[in-house]
Amino acid sequence: MAGVLLAEKLQLAPSPEEADIILINTCAFIEDARSEAAEAILRACRHKAAGGCRAVIVAGCLPQRYRDRVAQTFPDVDAFVGVDELDQIAAIARQVAAGRRREVGGDGQAPTRLFASPYPGLRFSGGPFAYLKVAEGCNHTCAFCAIPGIRGRYRSRPQVELLTEATALVASGVREINLISQDTTSYGRDRRSSNAGVTLSALLRTLDALDGTFWLRVLYGYPSRVTDELLAVMAAARHVCAYLDLPIQHSHPEVLRGMLRADAVRAVADLPQRLRRAVPGMVLRTTCLVGFPGETEAHFQHLLDYVADAKFDHLGVFAFSPEEGTAAFGRADTPPAEVAAERRDRLLRLQRQVVDARRRALVGTRAEALLLQPLRGDGRKGPGDVIWLARLARQAPEVDGVTHVKGVPDNAKPGQFIPVRLTGGRGYDLAADAVA
Ligand code: SF4
Structure with missing residues (x-):
């Protein structure tokens, strides 16, 4: 959707607070996911009611699964977008910006389409x-x-x-x-x-x-x-x-x-x-x-x-x-x-x-670490001041914990791989020292 919006010359705002239109992409496969989506939708609608934005769009699995109920449940939402309609997002954004509401489209059947982004390098992971x-x-x-x-x-x-x-x-x-x-x-x-x-x-x-x-x-x-x-x-x-x-x-x-x-x-x-x-x-x-x-x-x-x-x-x-x-x-x-x-x-x-x-x-073993971001510094120069947030091949993003790496060279950059030796860690996270 972000790729389609960009391709259609609509700008992406850096945060919901700065957006004219808030677009919420939802998950709906279990109750916890629906609650999380509902909270985000209600927060955005309150923001709109307070004059913070012009419109709220809800896309993805929640309107796809509950197409008959979403408009009643969330009457302040301006448009609902089903899973097969994601490439229409720019036209829908323009429609709600002009003050016209939209129900979820389609015929209630399971989705059949596949989308490719017009911006294949676009990403929102916040890291490399x-x-x-x-x-x-x-x-x-x-x-x-x-x-x-x-x-x-x-x-x-x-x-x-x-x-x-x-x-x-x-x-x-x-x-x-x-x-x-x-x-x-x-x-x-x-x-x-x-x-x-x-x-x-x-x-x-x-x-x-x-x-x-x-x-x-x-x-x-x-x-x-x-x-x-x-x-x-x-x-x-x-x-x-x-x-x-x-x-x-x-x-x-x-x-x-x-x-x-x-x-x-x-x-x-x-x-x-x-x-x-x-x-x-x-x-x-x-x-x-x-x-x-x-x-x-x-x-x-x-x-x-x-x-x-x-x-x-x-x-x-x-x-x-x-x-x-x-x-x-x-x-x-x-x-x-x-x-x-x-x-x-x-x-x-x-x-x-x-x-x-x-x-x-794992203590004492060596591995390659992917540097994500420096975590903190005390203002002094020299290795050891900064602890880097990193991941090893054994750690998938967002679910497996991270590795805190000490002794990373000053000129290191996010996205760089460096050799490390594991020293311990806590809970699901690991700790390591950079090695030459
Ligand atoms: S139906 Fe498909 S998506 Fe759902 S748990 Fe089974 S394999 Fe996973």
């Missing part, structure tokens, strides 16, 4: 890293998940378009490209009939051939879609981090079947072992869902044992959120919310022990 969306939608039917209904069937972006975007990102100073989608490991499967050989492995090989110093990272895969070929590409690549984010959701076969993820049962069983065998030192992130309908204490204990054994480097936990329009909605065997919350906390406490042990084991 970016996200490259390789596909839209999802063809899985996980019983708890509203995303396929909101985003539609899986559709991969053409490889050549992704190559253009990645090239522009690297040229604009990006040093870490994170490949994302609802299921990145399914990249190309929807294009097989017309274009054999389109796979995530092939895409990674192509992007890996780009010149420059940068990382590629694969986020949000599906356990059973990790092929031996993909692991071989990862093991041999120059730029691809030995890192995979594969949400398992659960370990117990009965719960996985209940989640309509039966095709993941076998893959989940030996996932950490298989991946670490194929790519030594592979860093693994996963996500689990607890409190799913039918999950018993014994099922949950199975998950605790699995996680204790797997020793994931990074792990996130969601408590089940019953979502309208999904297979698991309204089931009588749904554990109470307090039970789900308590299981989430227990799993997180266990994972914290894994993280603490791993952090201690």
Whole structure:
């Protein structure tokens, strides 16, 4: 949307306070996301009522999912923009600036379109890293998940378009490209009939051939879609981090079947072992869902044992959120919310022990750090005055913590890679010293 606005000669304001029109892009897949979106919308509407801006536009998954209700719920919003209408954003902005309201368009069907930015190097990450969306939608039917209904069937972006975007990102100073989608490991499967050989492995090989110093990272895969070929590409690549984010959701076969993820049962069983065998030192992130309908204490204990054994480097936990329009909605065997919350906390406490042990084991090891920004200085010259915020290949942006690096040379710049030796850290964050 930002690219379309720029291409249509509309300016992007540096903050909502300075904007004539506030555009809020929303997430709506669980209750927490909807609450966050609602808070942002109401804040913007209050700002408008106080004369702070001319109009408020709400785009993305919230109007897409609740097209019949959003206008009633948020009567002060000037326009709603569904997922398939994002390229109309400039015309819609002009319309609301002229005082004309707009309901969400479309026919209520799942989205089918794919967009490429007219400004492929444009980014909002606030650092030398970016996200490259390789596909839209999802063809899985996980019983708890509203995303396929909101985003539609899986559709991969053409490889050549992704190559253009990645090239522009690297040229604009990006040093870490994170490949994302609802299921990145399914990249190309929807294009097989017309274009054999389109796979995530092939895409990674192509992007890996780009010149420059940068990382590629694969986020949000599906356990059973990790092929031996993909692991071989990862093991041999120059730029691809030995890192995979594969949400398992659960370990117990009965719960996985209940989640309509039966095709993941076998893959989940030996996932950490298989991946670490194929790519030594592979860093693994996963996500689990607890409190799913039918999950018993014994099922949950199975998950605790699995996680204790797997020793994931990074792990996130969601408590089940019953979502309208999904297979698991309204089931009588749904554990109470307090039970789900308590299981989430227990799993997180266990994972914290894994993280603490791993952090201690990393002390003394060396790694490359990507410098993000100097954190503070006391005004004196010389190395050691400034602590740099940085990340290692084992840390994905925003979710895995950061590394605080001391002794970075004075002339260092954000986006630079430097060798470091790990010295410790705290919680999910690591600490390191720069080494010559
Ligand atoms: S694979 Fe992910 S996005 Fe797709 S239905 Fe399952 S949980 Fe939802």
